[in-house]
Amino acid sequence: MKPEPSVSWECRKIAEGRAEGEVLISADAICFYLVQPETGVIVEKHHSLEGQSIAGKILVMPSGKGSSVVQADGLYKLMKHHKAPKGLIVEFPDPVLVSSAIVMEIPTVMKVAKGFYQTLRPGDYVQIDADRGKVTIRRG
Numbered sequence: 245m246k247p248e249p250s251v252s253w254e255c256r257k258i259a260e261g262r263a264e265g266e267v268l269i270s271a272d273a274i275c276f277y278l279v280q281p282e283t284g285v286i287v288e289k290h291h292s293l294e295g296q297s298i299a300g301k302i303l304v305m306p307s308g309k310g311s312s313v314v315q316a317d318g319l320y321k322l323m324k325h326h327k328a329p330k331g332l333i334v335e336f337p338d339p340v341l342v343s344s345a346i347v348m349e350i351p352t353v354m355k356v357a358k359g360f361y362q363t364l365r366p367g368d369y370v371q372i373d374a375d376r377g378k379v380t381i382r383r384g
Contacts, residue, residue, distance in 0.1 A: 251363060251381050252379065253359070253360040253378070253379045254356075254357070254378060255333070255353040255354065255355055255356045255372075255377055255378065255379050256354050256377060257374040257375065257377060258337055258342050258345055258353060259332075259342075259345040259346045259349065259374060260351065260374050260375050261331075261349065261351035261372075261375065262351055262371070262373050262374070262375070263302060263330040263350075263372045264330070264331075264369070264370065264372065265300055265302050265330045266300075266302065266367060267301065267302045267303075267304055267364060267367070267368045267369070267370045268293065268296065268302070268303050268304070268366075269305075269366055270291075270292055270293050270303065270304065270305040270306070271292035271306070272291050272305075272306070273306050273307045273308060273309040274291075274293075274298075274303070274308060274309065275288065275308070275310035275314060275315065275318065276315055276319045276344075277310055277314035277315065277317060277318035278291070279318060279322060279327075281325045281327060282327065283297060283299070283327060284297040284298050284299030284300075284325075284328070284329075285298075286298065297327070298322075298327075298328075299322075299326075299328070299329070300327075300329070300330055301329050301330065302329065302330055302331045302333065302370045302372060303329040304364065304370075305332070305333075305334060305335070306335045306336055307334060307337065307338050308334070309338075310340070312340045312344070315340045315341060315344045316340075316344045316347065316348075319345075319350070328350060330351075331350060331351040331352065331353075331370075331372040331374075332345055332351070332353070333352075333353055333354075333356060333372065333379060334352060334353070334354050335356075335361070337354045351372050351374045352374065353372055353374050353377075353379060356379055360379065360381075363381060364381060368381050368382070368383060369382045369383070
């Protein structure tokens, strides 16, 4: 069986940079204050990713949630412990998440075509190139 080819999608840059790694897909908005800074594990009860680590992943999520203080502080603590996601793909960005991603220098994009979300599978390897406005799914 041949490996599936890479597929690329256009997107819009939120925070500059490039990142690549295994994708983690969240069905729920994420409050980074409800992530253990030492492990990157989501501890929010009944969250779709409860008990999973976001550390070093390309995190695909609908949006962020929480005040600017908890979002920025949560991301800062994750960065301090080297447990932050490598990059973010956000479907519905909010100002708090946008400013936090920019300040923390986490490559972040938005406005990826719906086909991307339909094609993406848990465990896919994804590359974000925010500066060129491109997201690539690599398989095989």
